[in-house]
Amino acid sequence: MDIKEVDLREMASVIQSKVVLEVSSQVQSLLDSLETTTLDIAVTGEGGAGKSTFINAMLGIRDDDFGAAKTGVVETTASPTPYLHPHLPHVRLWDLPGIGTPSFQAKKYLQRVRFERYDFFIIVTSERFRENHAELARAVAAMGKRFYFVRSKVDQDLWATQQRRPSSFQEAQVLQEIESDCSRQLKREGLENPKVFLISSFHLHRFDFHRLKDTLAEELEGHKRHTLLLSFPSVTAAAVQKKKSSLRWHIWKKALLACFISALPGHPFYLNVPMLMKTLKNYQQHFGLDDASLETLAATVSKPSYELKNQVRSKFVGGLSEEAIQTVLRQSAICGQVAATALNSQFPFFNNLVAGAISFVAAYYLLHTALDSFAEDAQRVLERAYGLETVVQGSIGCPSLGFTCE
């Protein structure tokens, strides 16, 4: 594995002729700003539309987990309530009060829920979009924020339609009808090109969830995009790859920092292993390979959790000891001798830090190898969990209700 050209270029622009301490603090603050980037997502709609269930599904937690949004309750949330992402405390999904009353006034509503704190709004309905939804969307846009429409519970629609017309039932056609109907309603209310996503919170890997995630990521910038890609569950193979690419982008910073810290006066001349261990643990969580995430996924797809856990084969999973990491680092350093030499020739800066440079290469290789193996595991887990359903459309199972909508 070579050190990527793009990484070398970015490193060069940070390092230039600076001294170790300056570079180290610049890289640290780059990473800090990445890790503390906030993402505040407002989820709104009428009472019972499925807002809280959608929030829990996006956070990858079960309705009865600690910290989950309450679902299926009669009374609607009275004031905006934040739900924190289990691994990314700066990501919050806000359950907003319902918008269903006839006297609804969008501007007042937005003032009351403090619209300015949200990055964007998701407007949910489980039926048709109505005047209130359109009015809210217009007011959101007038305040300089983006909005997206989610038509929830489409699994229910499919099932109901199949019961009504079993002989002519075609899933793709029903989905198309729902989508056209939603768009037509919103256009009638004066919204041009509304973005509507069909979702089932019980089957996030189906329908439009991946498209919603891609659209949101495209329309966010820089750190927020990275945060969004990490925070949403990866329910398709393509989503796993996007998450991997987004994490890969920052590996050189982690590796450089680990090597700089170890090269600073007073530090023994080896890598900052605890920092690397923490990074590996974070990767594992981002790919949903930690125990809690695997248990949740197993419960969602009604499979025994050991079936999913058996798909996790990376040697980096499950708290590697410092010693084990050191061994891997030593192996990586040997593999990376050639790259280390190349690195020294590009950055004369490293000449005085030969051991540091080798450490950099070792850390860089370690993180790349770990990321690749986590992504492979995540892909295997998805395949075992959803089978061929990792393709986006098709038949849906409704295990909790004891029937199959095929």
Ligand SMILES: Nc1nc2c(ncn2[C@@H]2O[C@H](COP(=O)(O)OP(=O)(O)OP(=O)(O)O)[C@@H](O)[C@H]2O)c(=O)[nH]1
């Ligand atoms: N079949 C199906 N049912 C869903 C889906 N999403 C939510 N539900 C069900 O719809 C009911 C209401 O869901 P909630 O998430 O509590 O709805 P809400 O919008 O938060 O409701 P309020 O807080 O009362 O406004 C619950 O019984 C959910 O299980 C879905 O995607 N498919």
Ligand SMILES: [Mg+2]
């Ligand atoms: Mg609710």
